[in-house]
Amino acid sequence: MRFVASDGVVRLADALASQFDLFAPREVDGKLVLARLSEAVGDRPPPAWNAFRLPDSLKPLWFQSGKILSRWTRDGPVPGPVPRPRAVFGAKACDLRALAILDRVLREHDFKEPAWCAAREQNFIVAGDCSDAAPSCFCTMFGEQPWPRDGYDLSLSPVDGGFILVAGSERGQEVLEAALPDAPPPTRAQTAERDEIRAALQERIIAQNEQYATHDPFETSIEKQLRTRIWGRLAATCVECNACNIVCPTCHCFLLFDRAEGAGAVRFSQWDSCFHAGYARMAGGGTPRLQLVERFKNHYFHKFVSFPRNWGMTACTGCGRCIDACMGRIDKRACLRRLETEWMPSEVLADVE
Numbered sequence: 001m002r003f004v005a006s007d008g009v010v011r012l013a014d015a016l017a018s019q020f021d022l023f024a025p026r027e028v029d030g031k032l033v034l035a036r037l038s039e040a041v042g043d044r045p046p047p048a049w050n051a052f053r054l055p056d057s058l059k060p061l062w063f064q065s066g067k068i069l070s071r072w073t074r075d076g077p078v079p080g081p082v083p084r085p086r087a088v089f090g091a092k093a094c095d096l097r098a099l100a101i102l103d104r105v106l107r108e109h110d111f112k113e114p115a116w117c118a119a120r121e122q123n124f125i126v127a128g129d130c131s132d133a134a135p136s137c138f139c140t141m142f143g144e145q146p147w148p149r150d151g152y153d154l155s156l157s158p159v160d161g162g163f164i165l166v167a168g169s170e171r172g173q174e175v176l177e178a179a180l181p182d183a184p185p186p187t188r189a190q191t192a193e194r195d196e197i198r199a200a201l202q203e204r205i206i207a208q209n210e211q212y213a214t215h216d217p218f219e220t221s222i223e224k225q226l227r228t229r230i231w232g233r234l235a236a237t238c239v240e241c242n243a244c245n246i247v248c249p250t251c252h253c254f255l256l257f258d259r260a261e262g263a264g265a266v267r268f269s270q271w272d273s274c275f276h277a278g279y280a281r282m283a284g285g286g287t288p289r290l291q292l293v294e295r296f297k298n299h300y301f302h303k304f305v306s307f308p309r310n311w312g313m314t315a316c317t318g319c320g321r322c323i324d325a326c327m328g329r330i331d332k333r334a335c336l337r338r339l340e341t342e343w344m345p346s347e348v349l350a351d352v353e
């Protein structure tokens with residue numbers, strides 16, 4: 001554990017830019033976005049401090065829609081360019097949890113997505129405490145906290161005059177030693193300050209979500225409501241725009257397409273959305289989820305019931321991006337609370353009474 005002043009973070013960014021394709025929060029038109037920093041060392045804006053998660057998730061860094069997965073000619077497969085490993089600044093605890101969820105699907109079980117596996121083994125993550133929260137943040141409703149616990153190489157915690165820097169991997173320790181060999185350990189007062197900032201923000205996030213507090217596991221409420229009419233009320237303003245899937249750091253459904261290119265062809269992936277009418281369509285043209293309300297329900301069932309059963313973790317981090325992006329002003333926290341509190345047995349659909 002070290003203490004670094006702000007110029008130390010610039011040195012760290014320089015060191016990473018010499019080894020990685022470096023991405024960091026950067027202000028564009030008054031908004032923070034995840035941007036590729038200039039290659040020119042010394043001529044690069046330092047990473048901006050993002051007080052809470054960015055509107056964009058980290059998912060597109062390693063799981064792009066439209067990514068070319070293979071190339072072919074009549075003579076067989078053609079190796080594609082080997083991408084430069086990427087490093088990213090500004091990952092928050094919810095971002096790290098989202099990467100762990102994607103790892104569960106794409107890396108840790110029978111099916112291993114080669115490009116994801118390669119990228120995750122080579123990437124470098126500089127995480128950071130949240131020092132503020134968006135009104136839509138609700139990580140604490142999952143028992144999480146607004147600072148990183150694991151899944152990072154280095155982590156920054158803001159304190160007066162700079163940051164406490166912690167290595168979370170051997171590679172992180174090596175980069176830290178090489179880039180900032182003289183950085184001193186933090187004082188007790190500095191670690192106490194960090195802990196106070198963390199605890200105060202955690203309390204604030206809990207307080208801002210009190211109105212959505214639930215007591216039963218989300219899984220229980222959703223299963224209880226599976227055959228009731230509440231879903232029509234929850235989905236009443238949904239316009240099927242798919243924004244919630246696109247911004248979600250954990251949604252990972254994709255389609256594969258081939259297209260002719262030059263003398264051969266390429267195969268590429270494209271993100272799918274479970275809100276699309278064609279999402280569950282089968283070869284004969286039929287679909288079990290013809291109605292939007294069924295697809296809306298499936299989205300909740302998947303994230304909070306079937307994914308935890310199949311993969312051992314909830315497929316939601318409480319990042320709140322879907323709340324900010326929803327054109328229908330549908331708030332996932334409010335829906336989860338309504339699923340627990342609006343239980344009306346008289347509304348159970350007749351076919352199961």
Ligand code: SF4
Nearest residue numbers: 248316317319320322
């Ligand atoms: S469902 Fe919403 S709150 Fe949950 S991880 Fe996805 S975008 Fe974030």
Ligand code: SF4
Nearest residue numbers: 238239241242244326
């Ligand atoms: S973002 Fe909102 S309106 Fe769009 S598909 Fe999702 S729930 Fe429906």
